[in-house]
Amino acid sequence: MPYIEPNDRKKYDLAIEKIVDQLNISGITGFYPVGELNYIISTIIKKTLDRQGLRYQTVNAIIGSLECCKLELYRRIAIPYEDKKISINGDVYDV
Numbered sequence: 001m002p003y004i005e006p007n008d009r010k011k012y013d014l015a016i017e018k019i020v021d022q023l024n025i026s027g028i029t030g031f032y033p034v035g036e037l038n039y040i041i042s043t044i045i046k047k048t049l050d051r052q053g054l055r056y057q058t059v060n061a062i063i064g065s066l067e068c069c070k071l072e073l074y075r076r077i078a079i080p081y082e083d084k085k086i087s088i089n090g091d092v093y094d095v
Contacts, residue, residue, distance in 0.1 A: 002072060041066075 019040060023033055045062055052058045 002069065 023037060023040075048062065049058060
């Protein structure tokens with residue numbers, strides 16, 4: 001889960017806001033730069049490995065964090081979105 005204490009978030013919020021602004025510079029109608037998002041995430045991981053050293057524990061922790069981020073996005077954002085679209089457009093499955 002991505003839940004850390006509000007005071008602990010403050011040290012990251014400004015940098016995150018700048019990154020988000022850059023990723024969305026084209027506005028809502030622009031093509032979302034998935035390659036750039038991948039670059040940002042990959043660079044954070046590489047720099048972490050450079051500083052922490054290439055160890056199973058570090059690689060495992062990073063993969064676990066990425067997987068949990070993916071699952072949390074799916075659970076909190078994708079599922080409610082899909083449920084809303086099913087109610088609007090109808091379901092494909094007879095369940």
